[in-house]
Amino acid sequence: MSEKSVLAILGSPHISGTTATMLDCAIQSAEKKGYTVITVNLYEKNLSFCTGCRACMNTKVCIQKDDIQEITDYLHKCQTIILAAPVYWANVPAPVKNLFDRLLGTAMEETSTFPKPRLKGKKYMLLTSCNTPAPFSWIFGQSSGAIRNMDEFFKTAGMKPIGKIVCANAANKKGLPKSLIKKIERCLK
Ligand SMILES: Cc1cc2nc3c(=O)[nH]c(=O)nc-3n(C[C@H](O)[C@H](O)[C@H](O)COP(=O)(O)O)c2cc1C
Numbered sequence: 001m002s003e004k005s006v007l008a009i010l011g012s013p014h015i016s017g018t019t020a021t022m023l024d025c026a027i028q029s030a031e032k033k034g035y036t037v038i039t040v041n042l043y044e045k046n047l048s049f050c051t052g053c054r055a056c057m058n059t060k061v062c063i064q065k066d067d068i069q070e071i072t073d074y075l076h077k078c079q080t081i082i083l084a085a086p087v088y089w090a091n092v093p094a095p096v097k098n099l100f101d102r103l104l105g106t107a108m109e110e111t112s113t114f115p116k117p118r119l120k121g122k123k124y125m126l127l128t129s130c131n132t133p134a135p136f137s138w139i140f141g142q143s144s145g146a147i148r149n150m151d152e153f154f155k156t157a158g159m160k161p162i163g164k165i166v167c168a169n170a171a172n173k174k175g176l177p178k179s180l181i182k183k184i185e186r187c188l189k
Pocket residue numbers: 012013014016017018019020086087088089090091129130131132137142143170171
């Protein structure tokens with residue numbers, strides 16, 4: 001695993017939308033800083049639903065054979081994961097939630113008390129966008145709901161956050177504000 005490797009995951013169906021633009025900005029910044037970037041567009045991947053079989057608790061990787069094995073390999077290979085997903089119903093879009101479900105045993109081990117992380121030492125960065133304007137997007141649980149949900153996966157996996165960035169009021173913005181671009185660029189050292 002290279003210290004300067006990034007897995008960039010797009011969890012939006014719009015490849016030119018606000019969320020994708022935020023991710024592109026993070027990728028460009030990472031490449032400028034000498035990182036190798038692997039990009040995954042979740043909406044182009046073949047991923048069945050989690051069946052809740054829990055076999056992955058022992059195998060550490062899902063036993064359903066589709067694109068999850070490739071994504072799991074990338075997760076292990078990369079030091080930093082950047083996940084970009086829009087707010088859908090104060091949460092993440094269904095394919096992103098399904099990705100977390102499919103990675104249950106990859107991310108954590110069950111014990112008789114608290115879960116034991118299986119991806120310790122890695123870093124993560126979260127990018128999201130929503131139509132509710134700030135500060136209501138945060139106060140009323142819209143962007144905060146999506147961020148909380150994404151955090152739950154990465155924290156339980158033992159990973160450390162390096163940035164959580166929200167573009168609120170996205171429908172009324174033409175391009176990303178300069179301040180937001182700077183925030184994104186500052187996350188990766
Ligand atoms: C199914 C669906 C649910 C949404 N739910 C919310 C929501 O709960 N709160 C909100 O502020 N915006 C919501 N939105 C708006 C999106 O978060 C917003 O348009 C976002 O910028 C889309 O990102 P994209 O450009 O990557 O598609 C929703 C949009 C869709 C399609």
